[in-house]
Amino acid sequence: MTVDRVEDLLRQLAPQVLGALVRRYGHFDTAEDAVQEALLAAATQWPTDGQPDNPRAWLITVASRRLTDLLRGEQARRRREDSVAQWTLPEQWLAPAADRPATDSDDTLILLFMCCHPSLSPAAQIALTLRAVGGLTTAEIARAFLVPEATMTRRITRAKQRIKDSGIPFGMPSGAERAERLAVVLHVLYLIFNEGYAATSGPQLHRSELSAEAIRLARLVHRLLPDDSEVAGLLGLMLLTDARRPARTGPDGALVPMAEQNRSLWHAGQIAEGIALVTAALPRGVTGPYQLQAAIAAIHDEAPSAEATDWPQIVALYEVLMRLSDNPVVALNHAVAVAMVRGPEAGLDLLEKLAADERIADDHRVYAVRAHLLEMSGDHPAAVAAYRAAADRTTSLPQQRYLHTRAARLT
Amino acid sequence: MKYMILLYGSQQDYDVLAGKPTDKPPMSAEDIAAMHAYMGSYHQKLIESGEFVDARGLTAPVHARRVQLQNRTPVVTDGPYPETQEVLAGYTIVEFESFDRATEIAAGLVNPDAPGEYVDIRPVIDGIEDLVA
Numbered sequence: 268m269t270v271d272r273v274e275d276l277l278r279q280l281a282p283q284v285l286g287a288l289v290r291r292y293g294h295f296d297t298a299e300d301a302v303q304e305a306l307l308a309a310a311t312q313w314p315t316d317g318q319p320d321n322p323r324a325w326l327i328t329v330a331s332r333r334l335t336d337l338l339r340g341e342q343a344r345r346r347r348e349d350s351v352a353q354w355t356l357p358e359q360w361l362a363p364a365a366d367r368p369a370t371d372s373d374d375t376l377i378l379l380f381m382c383c384h385p386s387l388s389p390a391a392q393i394a395l396t397l398r399a400v401g402g403l404t405t406a407e408i409a410r411a412f413l414v415p416e417a418t419m420t421r422r423i424t425r426a427k428q429r430i431k432d433s434g435i436p437f438g439m440p441s442g443a444e445r446a447e448r449l450a451v452v453l454h455v456l457y458l459i460f461n462e463g464y465a466a467t468s469g470p471q472l473h474r475s476e477l478s479a480e481a482i483r484l485a486r487l488v489h490r491l492l493p494d495d496s497e498v499a500g501l502l503g504l505m506l507l508t509d510a511r512r513p514a515r516t517g518p519d520g521a522l523v524p525m526a527e528q529n530r531s532l533w534h535a536g537q538i539a540e541g542i543a544l545v546t547a548a549l550p551r552g553v554t555g556p557y558q559l560q561a562a563i564a565a566i567h568d569e570a571p572s573a574e575a576t577d578w579p580q581i582v583a584l585y586e587v588l589m590r591l592s593d594n595p596v597v598a599l600n601h602a603v604a605v606a607m608v609r610g611p612e613a614g615l616d617l618l619e620k621l622a623a624d625e626r627i628a629d630d631h632r633v634y635a636v637r638a639h640l641l642e643m644s645g646d647h648p649a650a651v652a653a654y655r656a657a658a659d660r661t662t663s664l665p666q667q668r669y670l671h672t673r674a675a676r677l678t
Numbered sequence: 679m680k681y682m683i684l685l686y687g688s689q690q691d692y693d694v695l696a697g698k699p700t701d702k703p704p705m706s707a708e709d710i711a712a713m714h715a716y717m718g719s720y721h722q723k724l725i726e727s728g729e730f731v732d733a734r735g736l737t738a739p740v741h742a743r744r745v746q747l748q749n750r751t752p753v754v755t756d757g758p759y760p761e762t763q764e765v766l767a768g769y770t771i772v773e774f775e776s777f778d779r780a781t782e783i784a785a786g787l788v789n790p791d792a793p794g795e796y797v798d799i800r801p802v803i804d805g806i807e808d809l810v811a
């Protein structure tokens with residue numbers, strides 16, 4: 268049994284073991300610590316001593332024992348009154364239980380819903396999801412987000428405390444609430460993916476381990492909810508975007524824009540899988556934003572070159588997307604697509620409107636798009652100024668390098 | 679009549695079974711295996727005689743929850759027991775003609791090597807009528 272295979276197995280079992288523990292004994296916060304310790308014990312013991320016959324049962328037993336010890340330690344420390352929690356019983360709890368027993372996959376999904384609880388900040392949702400469902404250690408998460416481990420420990424501890432204090436029951440949200448909560452889960456996975464794909468800070472453009480983890484978790488949710496077309500759309504979007512990763516940076520780590528990427532480097536397997544997911548999802552039910560974005564990514568991925576891209580189709584999809592949600596980034600992408608169909612002036616006109624939107628007006632992406640469109644239109648002095656203004660507004664070093672290089676070419 | 683025989687234990691007693699060091703004299707692995715074998719065969723005889731109804735052990739007291747209502751809202755207290763307090767640790771339900779037979783059987787569930795150990799026997803009512811009668 269190699270260390271890697273043990274790690275894969277542990278990451279896969281982590282949410283099942285935590286789910287089983289919280290379902291049986293409650294204490295989400297302490298149970299989570301107990302599971303981490305059990306995972307650590309397995310990670311050190313299994314590669315040398317061999318894997319137990321039933322790894323999941325082994326982990327549950329070890330984690331349960333650890334939970335008992337941790338709870339007793341806590342009990343000794345604090346007075347009984349401190350542990351009193353108010354419970355609010357939803358009416359439907361008094362209804363008969365569901366007609367089928369809970370499964371491990373339900374537990375994993377419930378955990379995702381808990382970790383992505385709306386009472387938590389997005390940063391806390393992300394950290395907790397990666398630890399409790401992803402099975403990553405605090406040190407790994409801290410490294411991925413470039414913060415000190417102590418900071419991440421505090422963030423996770425506070426998030427767990429908040430979940431405990433809010434008295435969220437270990438159960439599937441019901442009805443309409445479930446759809447809303449699933450949207451939050453998908454958004455958290457989307458943020459994890461983006462953080463890995465377009466790192467918002469630091470010397471590296473990609474932190475690919477985060478993207479890989481987001482894809483793994485999206486696959487997991489897709490397996491649990493195969494009929495949800497937005498889940499399929501999100502997974503498709505991630506695969507279709509991640510497929511371009513090998514061509515997205517040059518040998519020196521600099522950003523390569525899509526128009527100049529060597530498309531033979533794109534990951535054909537991921538593209539095929541992403542397209543299959545989108546094709547299957549689109550005719551099913553309401554077409555949501557993830558499916559639309561995935562469809563756009565699919566058009567890019569299928570095009571043999573930037574020029575041969577079906578830009579009118581992309582413009583049309585962005586227009587549907589804009590009707591669904593008032594998102595300035597979507598409007599920005601729409602402006603780019605319009606410029607590709609009708610020329611840079613048409614794109615620049617749309618950018619003027621966006622410049623009045625304070626949510627994005629000062630974002631480096633607006634300046635970068637303006638710079639590209641000005642360059643296309645031949646106004647090089649204005650393009651140089653816009654490239655430099657964009658570089659001043661991004662914290663990503665590869666992006667800064669790229670923008671300064673573009674500016675330098677025109678002077 | 680059904681009788682419920684209640685067995686008690688403290689967190690310390692659970693620790694003794696788990697082989698952890700406590701203030702009480704430790705039990706060796708053989709002692710524990712012998713005790714499990716004894717309890718197994720003792721209950722097996724009750725099954726064979728048709729007197730057995732049900733028997734269960736409960737998890738360590740640290741996993742208990744106490745539920746009360748305050749202003750009609752459930753208020754839950756986690757594991758409210760000190761380490762040495764004896765709480766219900768398991769039960770055996772048997773069906774006998776007499777309380778005395780139940781008492782004999784209950785005596786067999788007390789560990790002769792554990793001074794002070796006890797079990798309680800509570801006759802089980804069949805329905806609400808038994809209470810008002």
